[in-house]
Each structure stands twice: as C-alpha cells, then as structure tokens.
Amino acid sequence: MTETKNEPPPKILELHDVCMQFGGITALKGLSYIVPPGIIQAVIGPNGAGKTTLFHCITGIHQPTSGRVYFQGVEIGGKLPHQIAAAGISRTFQHVALFKSMSVLENIMVGRHCRTHSGFWATGLRFAGMRSEEKGIRTSALSHLEFVGLSDLAHQQAGTLPLGKQKMLEIARALATDPRLILLDEPAGGLNMRETEELGELIQRICHGGITVMLVEHDMNLVMDISDQVLVLHYGEFLAAGTPREIKNRQEVIEAYLGEQ
Amino acid sequence: MGKRNWGIFLGTLVIIAVFPWLVKPVKAISHYLDVMVFAGIFSLVSIGLSMLMGYAGQVSLAQAAFFGIGAYTSGILTSRLGFNPWAAMPVGILASMLVAWLLGIPALRLKGHYLAMATLGFGVIVTIILNEEVQWTGGPSGMGDIPSLSVAGVKVTSEMGYYYVVWSMVFLALLFCFHVLHSRVGRALRAIHEEEMAAEAMGVPTARFKIQVFVLGAAFAALAGSLYTHYVTFLNPASFNLMWSIRFLLMVMVGGMQSLWGALLGTVLMTFVGNEWLHVFAEFEILVYGAILLVVALLLPKGLVSLISLGGSPRKVRVPLTDGSS
Numbered sequence: 001m002t003e004t005k006n007e008p009p010p011k012i013l014e015l016h017d018v019c020m021q022f023g024g025i026t027a028l029k030g031l032s033y034i035v036p037p038g039i040i041q042a043v044i045g046p047n048g049a050g051k052t053t054l055f056h057c058i059t060g061i062h063q064p065t066s067g068r069v070y071f072q073g074v075e076i077g078g079k080l081p082h083q084i085a086a087a088g089i090s091r092t093f094q095h096v097a098l099f100k101s102m103s104v105l106e107n108i109m110v111g112r113h114c115r116t117h118s119g120f121w122a123t124g125l126r127f128a129g130m131r132s133e134e135k136g137i138r139t140s141a142l143s144h145l146e147f148v149g150l151s152d153l154a155h156q157q158a159g160t161l162p163l164g165k166q167k168m169l170e171i172a173r174a175l176a177t178d179p180r181l182i183l184l185d186e187p188a189g190g191l192n193m194r195e196t197e198e199l200g201e202l203i204q205r206i207c208h209g210g211i212t213v214m215l216v217e218h219d220m221n222l223v224m225d226i227s228d229q230v231l232v233l234h235y236g237e238f239l240a241a242g243t244p245r246e247i248k249n250r251q252e253v254i255e256a257y258l259g260e261q
Numbered sequence: 262m263g264k265r266n267w268g269i270f271l272g273t274l275v276i277i278a279v280f281p282w283l284v285k286p287v288k289a290i291s292h293y294l295d296v297m298v299f300a301g302i303f304s305l306v307s308i309g310l311s312m313l314m315g316y317a318g319q320v321s322l323a324q325a326a327f328f329g330i331g332a333y334t335s336g337i338l339t340s341r342l343g344f345n346p347w348a349a350m351p352v353g354i355l356a357s358m359l360v361a362w363l364l365g366i367p368a369l370r371l372k373g374h375y376l377a378m379a380t381l382g383f384g385v386i387v388t389i390i391l392n393e394e395v396q397w398t399g400g401p402s403g404m405g406d407i408p409s410l411s412v413a414g415v416k417v418t419s420e421m422g423y424y425y426v427v428w429s430m431v432f433l434a435l436l437f438c439f440h441v442l443h444s445r446v447g448r449a450l451r452a453i454h455e456e457e458m459a460a461e462a463m464g465v466p467t468a469r470f471k472i473q474v475f476v477l478g479a480a481f482a483a484l485a486g487s488l489y490t491h492y493v494t495f496l497n498p499a500s501f502n503l504m505w506s507i508r509f510l511l512m513v514m515v516g517g518m519q520s521l522w523g524a525l526l527g528t529v530l531m532t533f534v535g536n537e538w539l540h541v542f543a544e545f546e547i548l549v550y551g552a553i554l555l556v557v558a559l560l561l562p563k564g565l566v567s568l569i570s571l572g573g574s575p576r577k578v579r580v581p582l583t584d585g586s587s
Contacts, residue, residue, distance in 0.1 A: 059462055085464035097459035099452045109445070110452045114464025116445055120473055123444035124437040134444060177464055 011070075012037035012181055012212045013058070018067035020053050020236075027053040029236040030067065035229075037180075040203060040213045042223045042244075045233035046256060051216040052094055054233070055183045058214075059091050060084040072180065086114040090179035092170040094186045094216075100159030104150060104169055107158050108141040111176025141176060148172040148202060164195040171202065181212045188219040200226050224248065232256065266439060269522060270432075277428050281421050293533075294420045298492060300532040301427035302485045304525050307512045308434050309481030311524035314513055316442065317474045318454040319369070323380035324509040326387035327479040329501030330357040331486025333404075336496045337397055340406045347410070350487040354480050361479030365472040376475070384503050391498035403497040410491045423492055430488065431525075434481060438521055450474060504547070508535065511550060515557050517564025526565055 013035040020028040028050045035041050043051050056062040058069055060081040069077045076084055090111075099107050116137060118130040145151050148168045153161065158169060167187055174182055184203070188196045200222050207213050217223050223230065224244040232239040232247060234256045240247060247253055284293045306324050313319050334353030338344035344352075368379035391398050398404055410417045410426060417423050441447050452460035453467050461467045490496060508531065516527020534553075539546050561567065 061458060061462070080466070081458075081461040082464045082466045085462060091462055093459065093462075097456045099455040099459070101455060102448070102451060106448055110448050110460065110465065111463050113445060113449055118445055120441055120446055120477060123446045124441045126440050130444065137445060173463060 010036065012072060013214075014068075014070040015054075015058075016068040016070070018054075018057060018069060019065045020050070020057055020062055021065045027236050028057065028064070031233070031236070031238055032067075033231060033238065033241070035181075035212065035214065037212050038207070038210065039228035040207050040215060040226055042215045042217060042227035042230045043233065044217065044220075044223060044230060044247075045239070048235070049233040050236040051233055052185055053236075055091060055185055055214075055216060058084075058183060059089055082114065085177050085179075088178070088180035089183065090174040090177040090181075091183040092167070092174050092185055092187060094189070096163070096166045096170055098158045098166055098170060098173070100157070102158055103155050104158050104161070105138075105141055105145065105154040107169060108144050108173050108176045109137050111144070111173040112137040112140055114177055144172045144176045147175065147205075149198075163190045164192070167191065167195075167199070168202070171206075175206065175211075179211060181214065182206065183214045183216075185216045186218060187215070188217055188222050196222055263443070270435070270439075273522075273525070274432060277432075281424055285421070294424055296533055296536050297529070298420060298424050298427055299489075299536065300529045301424070301431050302489050302492070303509070303512065303532055304431045304528045305434055305485035305488070306482045306509050307516075307524040307528045308431070308438060308521055309478030310509055311513050311518060311521055312438055312441075312450075313474050313478045314510075315518035315520065315524075316447065316450040316454060317471050319471055319475065320374065320377040320510070321380045321475065321478065322377055322503065322506045322510070323364075323384040323387070324478065324482050325501045325503070325505035326380075326384040327357045327361065327482035328486040328489070328505070328509075329387055329391060329498075330360060330479075331483025332490045332496055332501065333391065333398055333486075334483070335487040335490040336404055336407050339408050339491075340404065341397075345411075346408060346487070346491050350484065353487050354483045357479045357483030357486075358476045361476045362472065365475040369471040369475060370468045376471075380506075381503070384506050388498060388502045391501060398498070399496070401498060403495055405495045407490055407494040407496070409494060410488075427488055427492075430484065434484075435521060435525070442521075446470070508550070511554055511557075515553065515564060517566035519563065520566045523564045523566035530565070 011034045015031055015033045018028055018031045019026065031054065043054065045051055053062065057064045060076070060079050060083070064077060068075055071087060071089060074087070076087060079087070099110060116133050118127070118133055122130040142151070142154070145154055148171055150165060150168055150172065153165065158166065161169065171184065171187065187203070188199055191199060196219060203213055203215065204226055215223070215227065227244050229241065230244055230247045231241045232253050239256055240250050240253050280297060281294050284290050306328055310321060310324050313321055331353040334356050335346060335349040338349035338352060339346050364379055364383055365376070368376045392401050394400070410423070412426065417426055442450070449460065449465045449470055452463070452465055453470060457467055512528040512531045513524050514527065515531055516525065517523025539549055542549050557564065
C-alpha cells in the first residue's frame with residue numbers, strides 16, 4: 001500500500017486551542033491535543049460532544065472559528081478539503097457518503113483523484129500519458145478493493161450493497177487517496193457483531209500498514225479492543241485522555257456517560 | 262468508452278451518414294435535410310449542456326448567449342473585418358470560454374443554484390447588447406453579408422455539404438465527451454453530482470471542475486453559433502434570447518439529462534417539433550413548450566432514453582449469488 005517512513009515525525013496531528021462556533025452554539029471550546037503517528041486514536045464522548053465537528057475541522061469541511069490545526073508540522077487551517085486530502089488526510093462519513101449509482105470499483109477510483117493529473121484535454125483526446133494513468137488508477141483501486149475483501153463485488157452498483165459492505169467500501173475509497181492519517185466516523189454504526197469484528201481487524205491492518213487511524217465510535221468494545229489512545233470529549237471540551245484501560249476507570253468519564261450520581 | 266457505447270456510436274454514425282440519401286429523393290420530405298443541419302448545430306449546444314447538467318449537476322440559462330457570442334464573433338469578424346470563417350471560429354470559441362470562466366468563478370464557488378441565476382442575468386445582458394450595439398451587430402434588424410464556409414478551398418453552399426460538416430463536428434464532440442466521461446475527469450464529475458462533500462474530501466476540486474465543465478459547454482455552444490452563422494449567413498438577436506436558452510434546456514431534458522445520447526435524441530426531436538410541427542400554434546408555441554417540460558418532468562424525469570434504455574437508467578449490474586463474505 002504505502003511505504004512506512006523511516007523516521008516518522010513525533011506528532012502527526014496537532015490541535016491547538018481549536019474552537020468551532022455555529023451561530024450561538026459552540027461545538028468545540030478550545031481543544032488542544034496531539035496525536036502521535038502510527039497509532040489507533042479513538043475519540044469518544046456522549047452525543048453532541050463535538051466528535052464529528054472535530055473531524056470536519058481537521059478535514060477542512062468546517063473552518064475552525066479560531067485555533068490552529070497542524071498536520072505533519074504544517075498548518076492546514078484554512079485549506080480546502082481537497083487540498084487536505086492531497087496533503088494526506090482522508091476520511092469516511094458518519095452517514096455513508098458513497099457515489100451510489102457508480103460501481104464499487106469506480107467509487108475507489110475516485111479516491112485516486114488527488115494522486116493523478118489528467119484534465120479535460122488529456123482525457124478527451126486520450127493522450128498516451130492519460131491512458132497509462134487510467135490503468136494505474138484501476139490497478140491501484142483493485143488492490144484496495146482486495147485489501148478490504150470486496151473484490152468479487154467490483155462491478156456492482158455501490159448503492160445496492162448492504163450497509164456493512166458500504167462501510168468497507170468507504171474505507172477502501174479513503175485508503176485509495178494514499179493517506180498518512182485516516183479518520184473513521186462511526187465505522188461500526190449499524191454493523192452486526194461479526195461485521196464489527198472484521199472491521200476491527202481491518203482497522204488494525206490499516207494501522208500496521210503505517211497509516212495513523214483516528215476513530216469516532218460508540219461501540220465501546222471495539223474502541224477498548226483496538227485503540228492505543230482514547231480522547232474523551234464532553235460538550236466540546238477535553239475531558240480525559242489515555243489508554244483504554246486508564247479511561248475505563250476514570251470517574252469523570254463514567255459520570256459524563258452515565259450522569260452524575 | 263464501453264463496447265455498448267461504441268455500438269450505439271457506430272449505429273448512429275451510419276444512420277446519420279445515409280440519412281441525406283434517403284430523404285433527398287422524396288420531394289415531400291427533402292427539406293428534412295435542412296432541419297437536420299439545424300439539429301446538428303443545436304446538438305453541439307445540448308451536448309455541452311448535458312455535460313454540465315447531467316454530469317456536474319448545474320443548470321445554465323445562458324447557452325443561447327454563448328451560442329450568440331460564437332455566432333456574432335464569426336459574423337462580425339468575417340463580414341466586417343474580412344476574416345476567414347475558420348479563423349473567426351476559434352476566436353468566438355475563446356471569447357465565449359473567457360466569458361464563461363469569468364461568470365463561472367464567482368457563481369460556481371458558491372453552493373446551490375447560483376449559476377442558474379447568474380446565467381439568467383447574463384443571457385438578458387447579451388440580448389440587450391445584441392439589440393443595442395447597432396453599429397456592430399446591426400441591432401434588431403439583423404446583420405447580413407456573412408460568407409459561407411469553405412472546405413479545402415471549395416465553398417460549402419449545398420445543404421448536403423453543410424450537413425456533413427456539421428455532423429462530423431457533432432461526432433467529434435461526442436467522442437471527446439465520451440472519452441472525458443470514461444476517465445478520471447468523468448468520474449469526478451459524476452461524483453460531484455452525487456455526493457459533493459465526499460467528492461471534495463476524496464481530493465476532487467469541485468469548484469474548479471464545475472467551472473471547467475461550464476467553460477466546455479460554452480465552447481461547444483460558441484462552435485455551434487459559428488457553424489450556424491455561416492449556414493444561415495444572416496443573424497438576428499431573436500435567435501439568441503432567453504427563449505432559446507430554455508429550448509436548449511428542454512432538448513436535454515426531453516432526451517434524458519444523464520446521457521449524451523439523450524441530449525442528441527432530444528435535440529433532433531425538439532428541432533423537428535419546433536421547425537416542422539409547432540407552427541400551427543403560432544404565438545402559443547411557448548405554452549406547448551411549457552406543457553412538454555411539465556410532462557417530461559412529471560412522467561419521464563430521466564428523459565426519452567430511459568424508455569429505450571440507451572444509458573439513461575442506472576447501469577445493469579451483475580448481482581453475485583452469494584454476498585461474497587462467506
């Protein structure tokens with residue numbers, strides 16, 4: 001897939017006092033946090049904690065009201081989502097956002113967009129470079145399809161897949177952009193137990209391939225099983241962070257989830 | 262492009278190639294050749310519009326204005342400044358592309374239907390200019406003395422000759438567009454149409470692609486305008502007003518927005534309807550167009566091609582017997 005760097009930087013993502021306001025609502029209140037490379041970083045918190053907003057701020061879909069976001073040491077605040085994708089951050093969506101009428105393979109091929117170049121002239125007039133590029137896109141897409149185990153569904157229309165497969169396809173599409181950091185927004189939502197287990201294995205394989213994973217998830221078994229670090233948000237603020245084992249026993253986390261005694 | 266598309270392409274090519282020889286000998290329908298020249302010219306406009314509407318999901322109400330920019334640039338440069346028609350043609354195309362680009366940058370960076378609004382206003386402005394700049398355009402009374410096209414030093418004056426010139430361009434345009442659609446660019450356009458946010462997050466610069474496809478549509482419309490000019494050799498602002506922009510929309514919608522074949526079919530059909538069969542309604546013609554639009558939107562949202570399944574409907578897919586996970 002992607003080659004691992006010999007000397008990874010000590011922090012792949014750095015959030016510095018990130019605020020996000022929507023009119024009168026403050027979804028993130030000055031969040032600062034550092035994600036080291038090569039780990040599975042879970043982000044948890046009750047509904048409305050700001051988890052998805054955080055992902056939107058990192059991927060440029062929202063521009064933070066204030067604060068800074070650094071990716072591999074470079075500030076990415078103010079960049080457009082496609083520029084951030086090209087920089088090496090990819091993602092999936094809480095509500096699956098596939099290109100439904102396109103085939104499974106074509107969906108993943110769109111993921112190769114930011115690594116390829118042919119424009120209207122080159123494709124319309126079928127320049128030689130464009131043809132070999134198309135071949136490369138196809139080969140790469142097929143390998144990502146194989147990686148998530150959907151090879152035999154390559155030519156099926158994406159919208160006709162069952163939800164579990166759609167979620168896998170969305171991950172494959174995100175991987176096709178060759179990211180250094182991938183953000184998965186509730187990948188286990190709507191999956192059954194066996195599918196969730198397969199998902200957990202897949203996420204670990206992604207991480208072993210050298211890609212840092214950030215994971216928003218409500219399935220606590222999954223989070224506790226596979227994460228290296230857990231960040232807990234509560235009403236848009238930092239509540240706690242640590243290994244799954246540490247987090248599980250923290251009083252403030254239990255209170256946030258279950259309400260104060 | 263796929264095998265099926267090649268099949269349709271070659272089939273259509275053959276039909277178009279033999280058409281003149283079938284209608285020419287029959288006195289009652291020999292003027293169909295003339296209608297088909299117009300249908301070919303309008304097809305260039307609607308192919309570009311279909312790329313914009315059907316694949317990038319944007320509506321333009323200025324295609325007649327771009328058609329007019331191509332037409333009048335050719336007309337003025339050849340009749341007033343002595344340009345060769347083939348030299349005037351690219352000037353008109355570039356002018357149209359430049360204008361579309363300037364118009365598209367602000368309108369297409371915004372989400373939503375701002376392009377429809379911007380192009381509506383722009384189309385009106387162009388009509389006003391064509392009517393008021395009398396010393397250049399001849400104003401409402403029109404502009405004549407426009408030379409015909411020459412191919413290899415021979416003037417194309419016959420309907421038959423012009424028919425083949427126009428339809429060659431149509432097939433080249435189709436080929437260009439099919440190649441674009443079956444590539445990274447076409448996938449990006451379809452992705453924008455389906456899930457704009459996801460397309461952007463996968464690295465597709467959505468605003469830039471929307472602007473580019475809008476500029477492409479303007480280029481095709483200007484090419485059509487230039488061909489029109491040297492066929493009719495007389496220009497009148499009424500051929501480039503909002504009514505014509507709506508007709509182009511209708512051609513694409515009747516045939517089927519998400520298929521270039523639909524655009525072609527709709528254009529040929531609507532040209533015959535407009536030139537041949539709607540004269541009886543005189544000034545009530547516009548009501549008939551309204552009715553057609555309504556019927557298509559309500560009963561046949563994917564256009565006529567969805568009836569004969571030329572690609573307007575979702576592609577048939579192989580459904581595996583197992584779910585593939587066991």
